[in-house]
Amino acid sequence: MGVSLLSVRGLTRSFYGVQALRGVDFDVAQGTITALIGPNGAGKTTAFQCITGVVPPDGGRVMFDGKDITGWRPDRVAQAGLTRTFQIARGIPRLSVLDNLLLYAANQPGEGVISALLGLGGAAEEAARVRAIEIARRLNLLRVANNPASALSGGQKKLLEIGRALMASPKLVLLDEPIAGVNPTLAEEIAEHLRTLRAEGITFLVIEHHMDLLARLCDPVIVMAEGRTLTEGSFAAVAADPVVQEAYMGRRKWA
Numbered sequence: 001m002g003v004s005l006l007s008v009r010g011l012t013r014s015f016y017g018v019q020a021l022r023g024v025d026f027d028v029a030q031g032t033i034t035a036l037i038g039p040n041g042a043g044k045t046t047a048f049q050c051i052t053g054v055v056p057p058d059g060g061r062v063m064f065d066g067k068d069i070t071g072w073r074p075d076r077v078a079q080a081g082l083t084r085t086f087q088i089a090r091g092i093p094r095l096s097v098l099d100n101l102l103l104y105a106a107n108q109p110g111e112g113v114i115s116a117l118l119g120l121g122g123a124a125e126e127a128a129r130v131r132a133i134e135i136a137r138r139l140n141l142l143r144v145a146n147n148p149a150s151a152l153s154g155g156q157k158k159l160l161e162i163g164r165a166l167m168a169s170p171k172l173v174l175l176d177e178p179i180a181g182v183n184p185t186l187a188e189e190i191a192e193h194l195r196t197l198r199a200e201g202i203t204f205l206v207i208e209h210h211m212d213l214l215a216r217l218c219d220p221v222i223v224m225a226e227g228r229t230l231t232e233g234s235f236a237a238v239a240a241d242p243v244v245q246e247a248y249m250g251r252r253k254w255a
């Protein structure tokens with residue numbers, strides 16, 4: 001494996017007595033598009049929450065880019081170069097595409113995003129605007145940049161989510177189901193954007209359940225089940241692993 005950009009060790013987290021994470025261990029190597037898969041309820045989203053500081057872990061360590069970021073708040077994690085998208089798009093529907101991007105320019109990624117926008121001014125606002133326009137152009141959102149986010153198609157909303165995550169010039173982006181519910185053509189377009197961004201030096205960790213696309217996009221694949229890391233390897237190796245097949249037995253879908 002190449003240089004590890006993210007290391008997760010022994011991550012645990014319970015919600016009201018339910019153990020969502022029972023000791024998660026994995027690494028994400030720099031320059032990869034790594035997949036994180038596993039049956040529904042495996043703890044994938046919770047792992048993202050704990051890594052990005054949305055929810056503090058009960059135990060374990062998160063190392064990113066040589067720093068111990070365990071328990072850091074989301075804005076500090078983002079400033080360190082680690083951002084994410086959410087399974088449910090978080091854009092503000094009434095605001096334009098461009099303003100949705102700008103909301104993520106200041107303190108990043110604001111849970112208090114509005115105050116972040118108001119805090120910008122002068123040269124900082126101009127620099128953020130230039131970056132927002134560049135990101136909109138890169139993601140083929142420029143021609144809808146002044147439309148309200150609510151007018152975007154489902155796939156364009158996913159692209160806007162990715163755009164928001166890119167505003168902080170991240171080294172690593174965590175994507176929670178970036179193509180779920182997206183039509184196949186736009187899913188291919190999103191995959192192509194990720195390949196291009198990876199070629200420019202951004203590393204990705206992707207939760208997805210579209211196995212045919214993952215097989216072509218992601219290497220390696222990390223498998224989680226019941227709050228633990230099960231195995232890791234190439235898509236072909238993981239798909240052929242009886243332990244992985246067992247974990248998915250009786251499940252409606254890979255998720």
Ligand SMILES: Nc1ncnc2c1ncn2[C@@H]1O[C@H](COP(=O)(O)OP(=O)(O)O)[C@@H](O)[C@H]1O
Nearest residue numbers: 015018020038039040041042043044045046047
């Ligand atoms: N905020 C929460 N409150 C209570 N239970 C939660 C919360 N977040 C996740 N869980 C529980 O943790 C487990 C793992 O969920 P999740 O991380 O969403 O799995 P996945 O993303 O792999 O489908 C599930 O049993 C889920 O119900």
Ligand SMILES: [Mg+2]
Nearest residue numbers: 044045046087
């Ligand atoms: Mg999830």
